[in-house]
Amino acid sequence: MRKRKFLLVFALGLVLTVVSASTVFASEENRGIVYKFWKKILPFDDRLELGGFLKNETSVRMAHGFDEFMKVKNIAGLKVNYRITDWWEMFTYFNWFWDGAYSIEDDRYGNVSFEDVNRKLRMPEKLQWLREAYFDFYFDKLDARIGKQQVVWGTTDGVRILDLVNPLDYREWTIKDYADIRIPLFMGNFEGELLMDGHLQVLVIPDYEPNYYAPAGAPFTLRTVDIGAQGTANAVNQGVSVQTIDEKPGRQFKNTKVGARWQHVLGGWDYTLNYLHTYDFASSAYTAFIFRPFAQPVLQLVRRAEQIDVFGGSFSKTLTEGFWLPFLKGWTLRGEYAYIKGGAMNYGYDKEIQGTVDVDQYNYALGFDRYFWTNWLFSYQFIQLIADPQEEYPGFYTNVFGIPTATENTLLFGPTRGGLDETTTIMSLKISTDFIHERLKPEILVLYTFNGDWRVSPKVSFEINDRWTIAGGAHVFTGDEQGLNGQFDKNDQVFFETTYNW
Amino acid sequence: MKKVLLFLALVCLVGFCLNADALDLVFHQVYKIQPGMSVDEIMQVSEHVQYTLFADDYQSTGNVLYVEKTGATRTRKFLRQRIVLGPDSQSPEYRYKDLIMFTQPTSVKGLGILSWSYVDADRDQDQWLWLPSLKKVRKVSAAQGDDSFMGSDFTTEEITTRRYEDETYTLLGEEKFKGFTSEHDNQTYYAGRDCYKIECKPKRDPWYYSKRITWVDKEFGSTIYDEVYDSKGNLYKNIFKRYVVQKVDGKDYYTQDYLEVKDLRSGHKTLIEMEDIKFDQGLEEDYFSERTLRRSKW
Numbered sequence: 091m092r093k094r095k096f097l098l099v100f101a102l103g104l105v106l107t108v109v110s111a112s113t114v115f116a117s118e119e120n121r122g123i124v125y126k127f128w129k130k131i132l133p134f135d136d137r138l139e140l141g142g143f144l145k146n147e148t149s150v151r152m153a154h155g156f157d158e159f160m161k162v163k164n165i166a167g168l169k170v171n172y173r174i175t176d177w178w179e180m181f182t183y184f185n186w187f188w189d190g191a192y193s194i195e196d197d198r199y200g201n202v203s204f205e206d207v208n209r210k211l212r213m214p215e216k217l218q219w220l221r222e223a224y225f226d227f228y229f230d231k232l233d234a235r236i237g238k239q240q241v242v243w244g245t246t247d248g249v250r251i252l253d254l255v256n257p258l259d260y261r262e263w264t265i266k267d268y269a270d271i272r273i274p275l276f277m278g279n280f281e282g283e284l285l286m287d288g289h290l291q292v293l294v295i296p297d298y299e300p301n302y303y304a305p306a307g308a309p310f311t312l313r314t315v316d317i318g319a320q321g322t323a324n325a326v327n328q329g330v331s332v333q334t335i336d337e338k339p340g341r342q343f344k345n346t347k348v349g350a351r352w353q354h355v356l357g358g359w360d361y362t363l364n365y366l367h368t369y370d371f372a373s374s375a376y377t378a379f380i381f382r383p384f385a386q387p388v389l390q391l392v393r394r395a396e397q398i399d400v401f402g403g404s405f406s407k408t409l410t411e412g413f414w415l416p417f418l419k420g421w422t423l424r425g426e427y428a429y430i431k432g433g434a435m436n437y438g439y440d441k442e443i444q445g446t447v448d449v450d451q452y453n454y455a456l457g458f459d460r461y462f463w464t465n466w467l468f469s470y471q472f473i474q475l476i477a478d479p480q481e482e483y484p485g486f487y488t489n490v491f492g493i494p495t496a497t498e499n500t501l502l503f504g505p506t507r508g509g510l511d512e513t514t515t516i517m518s519l520k521i522s523t524d525f526i527h528e529r530l531k532p533e534i535l536v537l538y539t540f541n542g543d544w545r546v547s548p549k550v551s552f553e554i555n556d557r558w559t560i561a562g563g564a565h566v567f568t569g570d571e572q573g574l575n576g577q578f579d580k581n582d583q584v585f586f587e588t589t590y591n592w
Numbered sequence: 593m594k595k596v597l598l599f600l601a602l603v604c605l606v607g608f609c610l611n612a613d614a615l616d617l618v619f620h621q622v623y624k625i626q627p628g629m630s631v632d633e634i635m636q637v638s639e640h641v642q643y644t645l646f647a648d649d650y651q652s653t654g655n656v657l658y659v660e661k662t663g664a665t666r667t668r669k670f671l672r673q674r675i676v677l678g679p680d681s682q683s684p685e686y687r688y689k690d691l692i693m694f695t696q697p698t699s700v701k702g703l704g705i706l707s708w709s710y711v712d713a714d715r716d717q718d719q720w721l722w723l724p725s726l727k728k729v730r731k732v733s734a735a736q737g738d739d740s741f742m743g744s745d746f747t748t749e750e751i752t753t754r755r756y757e758d759e760t761y762t763l764l765g766e767e768k769f770k771g772f773t774s775e776h777d778n779q780t781y782y783a784g785r786d787c788y789k790i791e792c793k794p795k796r797d798p799w800y801y802s803k804r805i806t807w808v809d810k811e812f813g814s815t816i817y818d819e820v821y822d823s824k825g826n827l828y829k830n831i832f833k834r835y836v837v838q839k840v841d842g843k844d845y846y847t848q849d850y851l852e853v854k855d856l857r858s859g860h861k862t863l864i865e866m867e868d869i870k871f872d873q874g875l876e877e878d879y880f881s882e883r884t885l886r887r888s889k890w
Contacts, residue, residue: 121696169890181889228887286683355882360720360731408719411712420733420734465735465736527740527745553699
């Protein structure tokens with residue numbers, strides 16, 4: 091039955107694509123019926139710019155004979171820019187989605203968490219449909235962008251070293267472009283020119299959102315969330331009351347986050363110096379077991395967003411001259427570094443939290459990019475994440491009676507609650523090229539963590555015409571369940587995307 | 593010791609002879625091809641015109657049409673801005689800085705490319721990209737010269753990176769151009785115009801082309817037609833360039849307003865139409881920076 095449903099959806103999508111493609115060929119200059127519709131109902135002059143897309147993202151789990159949809163997500167995007175004056179503009183990006191997998195596959199999550207999964211993943215919650223909304227002011231030496239937006243720092247792709255201004259939406263892990271999963275925040279973003287090619291950016295961020303995680307029972311539920319949900323259920327079954335306290339920074343002036351970046355190009359070297367005073371988007375967990383006389387015992391879980399300071403910098407340089415080392419000419423070197431002060435991590439052993447300690451982090455990445463054989467781009471990255479506990483923690487796990495056991499404590503990796511080495515080393519390689527006048531674009535991304543954790547994501551996209559693009563590919567995860575990608579070992583999937591741009 | 597000095601003197605003499613025909617063209621000045629110029633001087637003037645080095649700045653909008661053999665067409669719309677710098681400017685190491693922003697279709701809208709080209713011919717361009725899918729500025733390795741320029745039938749070298757120093761030139765003669773019939777509008781252009789017919793061979797060997805025969809228009813001062821031969825010596829591509837003249841402060845600025853290239857092997861064509869061309873608008877150098885790329889919102 092499911093196979094038939096899958097084939098039906100796929101065939102319908104294919105027919106629609108081909109039919110629409112042939113009609114669009116006939117009227118290339120025409121921006122399509124959707125554009126005409128919006129232009130008609132928004133009777134503004136040429137100062138109004140409109141654009142948008144309709145997109146279907148379908149993915150199928152490989153593990154069960156390709157008969158289980160992981161998503162059938164339909165997305166509508168509308169971007170509107172209005173030029174009020176030559177120096178003042180307003181931009182808004184609406185993004186709405188509906189994931190049909192939660193109707194088709196409603197028997198898959200036959201458990202108590204399905205309601206939660208359905209609510210969080212089927213449609214946008216709260217203001218999530220308003221992706222971006224801001225005013226731009228352009229002055230001679232100063233640009234100001236005020237409103238809901240995303241700001242990206244750093245030069246690394248796919249791993250966040252300095253890119254810490256906005257939280258992330260991990261509900262589909264990190265398989266989508268970061269631009270689509272960064273959670274925009276309301277902020278003031280001011281960038282002034284102090285030197286020729288030297289700019290100072292200042293951020294004032296009164297807004298706070300934590301990272302979004304998929305609830306228990308969803309395809310990309312983090313292992314730590316699953317363990318927490320199981321623990322809560324077990325505690326409740328054993329007559330323990332569970333109390334969860336979220337300590338998020340309130341919307342007060344004193345909680346305003348600030349950031350500054352100096353960016354300069356000097357002798358062909360593009361470098362930045364960055365500072366960010368913010369709150370960690372991944373909250374630290376503090377647990378306490380409270381015995382009360384003549385009352386239910388309480389398992390108290392406090393999720394606290396720690397205040398952190400980030401000091402860092404980045405550089406990039408293309409070797410445009412090859413006088414001394416001709417073979418290096420054409421390479422682009424990238425790097426970034428972040429020292430994160432004031433964070434916290436849990437310690438304990440696999441699945442079991444013993445306590446929480448302050449941990450500073452030193453993270454860095456080096457990247458090397460170059461074209462080979464005309465248009466094959468190789469992009470390699472070497473990344474190290476170093477956790478440096480700032481206080482001693484007990485060497486051995488202590489049981490509920492306070493007696494140390496023979497199990498050694500380690501820091502715990504936030505997303506999986508598995509043991510964390512104090513130094514995590516990751517390598518990534520992305521190879522991309524294009525054929526048929528950049529219409530056919532194959533690429534492959536390989537992420538490898540030195541503990542045997544892999545993700546391999548091949549993808550091919552094809553531009554049918556100006557309006558329609560199709561893509562297909564796979565995400566394959568391998569490794570221990572305590573690993574970054576290994577936790578999704580059963581989530582290997584193939585995916586198809588169809589996009590209509592207007 | 594004498595032998596060493598003799599050798600050095602010989603090297604200097606050879607170097608002088610090789611550059612004997614080179615003109616010392618000044619940026620921001622209009623040059624025209626004069627009777628009696630050598631082939632190297634003609635090609636230097638041609639390059640000066642191609643990159644609008646005679647102007648202070650340049651701006652245009654444009655359309656790129658990718659035409660399949662079947663007639664199916666894809667389009668790109670862009671805004672291109674350039675500031676010409678040069679040794680007499682406040683940034684003497686730069687030849688020009690160039691910004692291309694794509695405005696349509698929506699799938700590429702917002703893509704921006706900032707390039708800095710250096711006076712030193714041995715130095716590659718520096719390039720930055722604004723990628724809407726990353727929402728950040730990315731320093732990128734310049735595409736290789738033989739790579740397709742933005743998916744077109746032009747190579748990157750033909751549009752942005754080819755320098756006078758990259759080829760050797762032989763004057764084949766002076767002749768009236770036979771005319772070029774555009775497959776886009778079926779008009780025949782420039783039949784009977786006075787041209788220099790020049791053979792250009794790349795210094796790089798092997799390279800994606802073995803030679804090109806170019807027709808340099810005596811009035812426009814630059815190439816109107818190229819025949820490009822592959823590494824086996826077979827003609828595989830022809831390129832047509834149309835010019836318009838603009839009067840700016842009493843000077844005649846000749847500039848390309850239409851390019852048409854056809855790959856004879858695949859039958860694929862690329863047409864580039866420039867519109868709303870403006871010169872010397874007072875663009876500032878600091879505009880050609882990452883800050884401008886970061887203004888992109890799409």
